[in-house]
Amino acid sequence: MDYVVVDIETTGLDPVVDDIVEIGAVRLVDGEIVDRYQTFVRPSRPIPPDIEELTGISMAMVEQAPGLTDVIPALLAFMGEMPMVAHNLAFDRAFLQRKCEQAGYSLASGDGICTLNLGRVLAPRLHSHRLEYLTRRLAIAQTSAHRALADAEATAKLFVRMAEKAQKLPISVLERLTQMAALYSPATAEWFQAVMQSVKTNAVSEHDNIVERDGLAFTRPSAEGNANLRVPSSPLEALRVEEIADRARALLGPGGLLSQILDGYEPRKGQLEMLEKVSQALAEGKHALVEAGTGTGKSMAYLVPAAMYAVTRGEPVVVSTHTIALQDQIERRDFPTLQRLFGGTLRLAVQKGRRNYVCLRKVRTESSLVTFVSPQNEIESLMSLLVWLTETKDGTRENLSASSVPSNIWSRVQSETESCINKRCPFFHPCYYFRAKTAAQDAHVVVTNHSLLMSDLKADHRVLPKYSALVVDEAHHLEEQATSHLGSEVHSAQLAAFAHRLTRDRGKHGLLPELANRLAESHTTPLGIVEKLQLASEWVEVVQQAVDAAFAQVGSLVPEGKSEFRLTAEWLETDAYRGFVRALEEAEVPLVGLERLRQTLQELAKGAATDDEAGRIVDAAGFLGTWLDSVRLLASTVEELAGMVTWVERRGTMRPRWSVHKAPIDVAETLQKALFDPLDRVILTSATLSVRGSFDYVTRQLGLTAAASAGNLLSASVASPFHYGTQARLCVPSDVPELAKMAAEEAALWLGDSLLQLARVSRGRLLALFTSHQMLKETAHVLRHPLRQAGMQLFAQDVDGSRASILEAFRNQPESVMFGAQSFWEGIDLPGDQLTTLVIVRLPFAPPTHPVTQARHEKIEQTGGSPFWASSLPEAVVRFRQGFGRLIRTRQDKGVVVVYDKRLVTQRYGSAFVQSLPGIRPIVAPERDILTQIEAFLGSSSATDKHIRSARQSS
Incomplete structure (x- = not known):
């Protein structure tokens, strides 16, 4: 079938008030572009600067262009009767429809094909479906983004590529996609039908990796093991726990098996030191804190002895990580190597919640x-x-x-x-x-995450397989995960969504009405069940109204301009509390009725006539149960509990969303009783566990004090193989103003100018770490245009895309600048020339106003301690070290860290940050001198202009 692919550039997003400034279109016949149409359109108002910057279209380019009334007839003639294709069809079509009406014409049928939506359907693993991203990921040539004809051509090529991708799907899936597309777009359904016919005609090969069952196609379960990694026999004989250190050293040390099977492998001193400490803990039945700097190869240092221990004891070792990236590294990079070391006999499983x-x-x-x-x-x-x-x-x-x-x-x-x-x-x-x-039950090594590890503790070890040894990597996150998972939270939006899922449209749709209709047609349905389900829809609406009222009462306590409010014993005396209680009391009768219905449905499912009917009954009972449990949790969360802190949060202003949270004030005692006392062997490791070379902070924080006192805690700090003194520079401009005391807009102006100078010196390759999202957004607004004029792009988190999308864009265009907030302070790996300049805008102290932080500080004060020295400072130092660690990732890396916070060198506590960095001391000088030193250190060949070398007078 033939199509016309259209793209437009406009002065804004509103088709009523904004104008089209360029139109591009191509005819697509049998998958080939056979004709093109392009024209500028003279707008009725000036082109906004941001649009001119984005598209490169200036007023000078469109002043002599034809007007709308001249363009529309030519465009409609080019389009003819062919179905329209566009990337974000709804936007392009709405604009064209409006402009056609203004010119006295009408656009053909409102149906068409949207490649944005098609991309979401057919490329569901890609985290973005913007045109530029899709063309880059699918290797589609695009001459110029945000120009109408170039985008139309790119969209046409993407459209063809989507057809090629769809042709690889099983016929049964294409049939179902065709049926579902017909519910909202006959043109899209017709396209899927044509693809399916092509597959049938060309007799595409069988899908060996796909199983089709009961109307569903899905990937076939993988075979056990990985044959291509197996070697004829295991190099390991039976060994005792006491021999693990010697055998592990023999594998990873000089002349060991790893150096024979892994090209370019060289034994590392730090890795062997860590291996010794992990092996000792496993052999002696002790816990261990092992800090291992970047580049030590810590994952293999704990995986080899852990795997040996698992094989020896005949039960799994659990490895817990915080990030998915580390899980993937262990599964995809480290485990194949382990397999070869163990002769292909080792089994690994990844288990998630x-x-x-x-x-x-x-x-x-x-x-x-x-x-x-x-x-x-x-x-x-x-x-x-x-x-x-x-x-x-x-x-x-x-x-x-x-x-x-x-x-x-x-x-x-x-x-x-x-x-x-x-x-x-x-x-x-x-x-x-x-x-x-x-797979986890049958594995030697089970890789999981801190979240599931905490869920296992909370569920009395019924989630993960039974284990006696645990390795916690990225252990500096364990306290925050324990705080999150050993408490509870209830969200108003989530409860409303569950209620909507159960019943909506006055009981016409939803799980409960649909189940009632289905059971009404069954001859085996017990008497009265259908009526109870119909009544339940009314009850759900009554309870949800009460829940909304209860949230509104507790939410009214959040002061204007704030996002959270801590609930203490005083709140039990407020009118808001009394209103909260009244609202939930009014729902008590229907709540009891719904609880009984849940139990009835659970029993009914056991005798269901068919498996499908049983599934639908269980779904209804499960959703109902989850919703009811959350309602009960809301009621119990606001009750005062010793050792817990409770608070309410607000998100949004016009239509606020509320949530109520409860968290333990101190997780140390819980972790000691649930984790470190029952288990003999827990190894905790991270690149950042110590503060000023001491493990005292993390020992107190995680509940390891008793183990340390009993002599059951080993510790070691393994130095990184990197030479930070020669590979990195830490710079603090002495004339930087106190950004915290400036208005956000004013601070952003200063910061944007300084970052522009840094970006020019380093030719991009710059990551700026922020502690404030507002400051990040304000600075991005200030810096974007000057950076573009300098030939560089800006990728700002949650402004230009998600963490993953802007990180990928930065990797593809390293001569650019990236702004990141909290999640960018760790887990970012940009080795070599991808990143040479790291900016830390402010020292990463946590806001002291958060309810959990407040409660913990109060507890420290009650025992005569200083919250700042005992908690705030150590936590910030660990965070700072994580941020610093983004820069040097290999022995060949070279880069600079610029800290725009003079407290690092002017305050007494600043030494805690500096002394926690390996072999590096700050360079303190005026900004112009800092820039000169950075340029010399990085060896930049780019000429710097007078603006860069001039000293700024403001401070």
Whole structure:
């Protein structure tokens, strides 16, 4: 089928008041571009500066262009009767429709094909679906972004590539996609139909890696092990725990097996030191704190002895990480090497929280329930899931784009204990969650995350396989994860979404009405069940109204201009508390009725006529139960509990969303009793555990004081192999103003100018770390245009995209600048020339106003301590060291760290930050001298202008 692909450039986003300034279009016949159309359009108002900067279209270029009334007839003639294709069709079509009406014409049928939506459906693993990103990821040539004809051509090529991708799908999936697309776009359905016909005609090869069952296609469970990594026999004989250190050293040391099987491997002193300490802890049954600097190879230093211990003891060792990146590194890079060291006999499993896995039965059910009244984005999200199931290896949310499947849709298809029908499920054996759980039970090494580790502690060790040894990597995050998971939280938006899922449209739609309709048609349904389900829809609405009122009461305590408020005993005497209690009391009768219905449904599912019916009953009972538990949790959360801190948060202003949180004030005692006392061997490691060379802070923080007193805690600090004294420079401009005392706009002006100078000297390759999102956004606004004039791009977190998307863009265009907030202070790996200049805008002290921080500081004060010296400072030092660690990632790296916070050198506590850095001392000088030294150190060949070399007078 033939199509016309259209793109427009406009003066803004509103088709009523804004104008089109350029139109580009191409005719696509049999997948080939056969004709092109391009014209500027004379606007009725000036082109805004930001649009001119984005597109490169100036007023001089359009002053002599034809007007709208001349352009529209020519465009419509070029388009003819062909279906329209565009990237973000709704935007382009709305503009063209409005302008056609203004010119006295009408645009053909409102249907067409949107490659943005098509990309979300057919490329569900890509974290962005913007045109520039898709063309880059799919290697589609694009001559000039944000110019109409170039974008139209790129869209046409993307459209063809999407057809090629769709042709690789099984026929059954294409059939289902065609049916679902027909619910919102006949043109899109016709396109899928044409793709399917092409597949049938060309007899595409079989899909050996895909299983089709009960109307669903999904990836085949992988075979055990990895044959290409196996070696004929194991080099390890049976050994005793006491021999682990010697055997591990023999593998990783000079002349060891690792140097024989891994090209370029050289034994590292620090790695062997860490290996000795981990082996000692495992052999002697002790805990260990091991700080290992970047580049020591710490993952292999603990994985080798841990695997040996697991093989020797016959039970798994659990390795817990904070980031997905480290999990992936262990699974994809380190484990294949371990396999070769162990002769292919080692088994590793990655286990995540259950709700990270998709439920195949729910996907089938949800995709079968969509109708013409279902929202288009909901239908497309379910289509994305059907495609994703043919690609995902493990069925986890981490490799599924939130752009394709947002959280509200994922919550409807995630695996959950409450809605699992176990062996009655037609997808029980291939279930992704049970695949992972079975693999973990049979593994030597189980890799998980801190979140699931805490859930396991909270569930009395019923989540993870039984283990006696644990390695906690990225251990500096353990306290915050314990704080989060050993408490509770209830969100108003989440409860409203669950209620909406249960019943909506006055009981016409939702899980409860749909189940009532289905059971009404069954001859085996017990008497009265349908009526109870119909009444339950009314009860849900009553309870949700009470919940909304209760949230509004507790939310009224949050002061204007603030986002959170701590609930103490005093709040029990307020009118807000009395209103909160009254609201929930009014819902008590329907709550009791709904609780009984949940139990009734659970019993009814056991005798369901079919597995499908059982699944739908369990789904309704599970969603209902989760919602009811959350309502009960809301009521209990505000009760005073010893050792806990409770607070309410507000998000948004026009339509505020409320949440109530409870967290332990001190997790040390809990971790000691639940983790360090029951287990003999817990190894905690990170690049940042010590402060000024001491482990006292982390020992107190994590509940290891008793173990240390009993002689059951080993510790070691392993130096990085990098030579920071020669590879890095730490610079503090002495004439930097006190940014914290300036208004955000004023501070951003100063900061933007200084960062521009730094970026010119370093030719981009600059990452600025912020502690304030507002400051980040203000500075990005100031700096973007000057950077573009200097030939550099700016990628600002949550302004230009997500963390992952701007990080990828920065890697592809290193001669640019990247702004990051909290999540950028660690887990960013940009070796070599990708990053040469790191800016720390302010020392990373946590806000002292957060309720948890307040409560912990109060407890320290009650014992006569100083909250600043005992908590705030050590925490900030660890954070600072993490940020500093983003710069030097290999022995060949070279770079500078610029700190715009003079407290580093003017305050007594500043020495704690400096002394925690390995072999590096700050250079304190006026900014112009700092720039000169940076240019000399980096060896920049670019000429610097007078602006760079001139001293600024402001301070």
